[in-house]
Amino acid sequence: MDGAIIGLIGTVVGALSGVLGTLAATRLGGAEQRRTQTDQSERQGRTTAYASLVIESSRAYRVGYATHTGVLDHAAPLDRAEALRDFMSVADAVYEAVSIAKLHGPVAIARAADNLASALSRWYSEVELLAGGQGDEQQASEAIELYEELEERFVAMGRQILSGEPLLR
Incomplete structure (x- = not known):
């Protein structure tokens, strides 16, 4: 060549x-x-979903606590009924935020969100019973404490996930 x-x-x-x-x-x-x-994009979706749940959960806590103390202070029946409606309304917003957070998280965060929703439901039921004169103040107080604990647990888990840290068991 x-x-x-x-x-x-x-x-x-x-x-x-x-x-x-x-x-x-x-x-x-x-x-x-x-x-x-x-x-x-996934991280932003998780951040938005978790933040929404925390915001709604905090709002539910404030309204629920005001309702709870109003019932214990023997507010007028009409005031109690309105407060319970407000409490249920913010609880519904939490349940919606839980559904969205469950879509964006691993199984552990979905479980934590479900637990938070269950604790809120229990707390609402206890306050409703108190408003009807059938509840137990101790059980209602324990329901608040459980809700606070599970809200803190969700926040800690969300922070871990968003920072990329492995979840602690």
Whole structure:
């Protein structure tokens, strides 16, 4: 073979390998970029869902506590009925936020959100019983404490997940 042909073949092979290398690098870079964007999107979704649950949970605590103390202070029946409606309304908002948080979290955070919703439901039931003259103040107080504890646990777990730390059991 002539030296010119060998040089031409070398040039073509070099050009092809350069093009293929560039295409491979572009493809890998694009895949990495998509993965990074997906991770960022998932993190933002979790942040929004967890924050929403914490906000609604805090609102429910404030309204629930006011309702609870109003019932214990023997507020007028109409005031109690209105307060219970307000408490149920904010509890419903928590239940909706729980559903969304469960979609964005691992099983442990979904379980923590469910536990928080159950504690809220129990607390509401205890306050409703108190308002009807059938409840037990001790059980109602324990329901508040459980709700506070489970809210703190959810916040701690959410913080761990969002920071990338492994969940502690």
